[in-house]
Amino acid sequence: MVTVLTELRRARHIAEQVPDPELPMLTLADLGVLRDVSLTPDGTVVAGLTPTYSGCPAMAEMRADVAARLRQAGFERVEIRTVLDPPWTSDWITDTGRRKLAEHGIAPPGPAPHRPAGPVPLVLSPTRPPVTCPRCGSADTEETSRFAATSCKALWRCRACHEPFEYVKEI
Structure with a gap:
């Protein structure tokens, strides 16, 4: 006889393996988007997903x-x-997810900025530390466009190896 716990584990395992449509090298679990999987008394599997940002088309x-x-x-x-x-x-991206991003030439985000509750302060100048090139490891990089193929990424270029790369923004 299959137990509820066994079915819940199976459902969670299946949901954890679903790839992200925009970053298919990552699963939704790697990305931290899969928040919860539960089973109701009537056997309904309930999966909770958190969008990376408001209005995320994915x-x-x-x-x-x-x-x-x-x-x-x-x-x-x-x-x-x-x-x-x-x-x-972006702090919810797992270590495995960060490794997979770098292996695919996408710089993973650094720590997200701490934001206290209440109004979000307006920052007019860049405060981001240099982004390390995922190809050669150099910190001699520059942002070429604040937006890339998706709104959660930016385009960067390495001055050392001259290769362009995408960077997942801290949120």
Whole structure:
């Protein structure tokens, strides 16, 4: 007889393996977007996802992918919930996720800035430390565009090896 705990572990394992649609080298678990997987008394699998930022266009795809994978695994009732509190932070990217980003030529984010509760202060000048090149390891890099293929990434160039690379922004 299959126990509820066994089914919950199986559902969680399946949801943890779903790749991110924008960064397919990462799973939603690597990215820290998969917040929770639970099982209701009627057997519904409930997965909670937190968007990387408000209005993230990949959320619809993430929800559909998690639901499809769970249904393909035999879970008949699946519910995907968007979890907005607490908001996602790039600090939730796992060490494995950071390693995978670097292996694919994308610089992982540094620590997210600490923001106290209340109004967000306006900062007019750059305060970000240099980004290390994921290809050669040099810190002699420069930002070439604040936006890349997705809003959560920026374009950078290494002055040492002259290679361009993407950088996941701290949020």
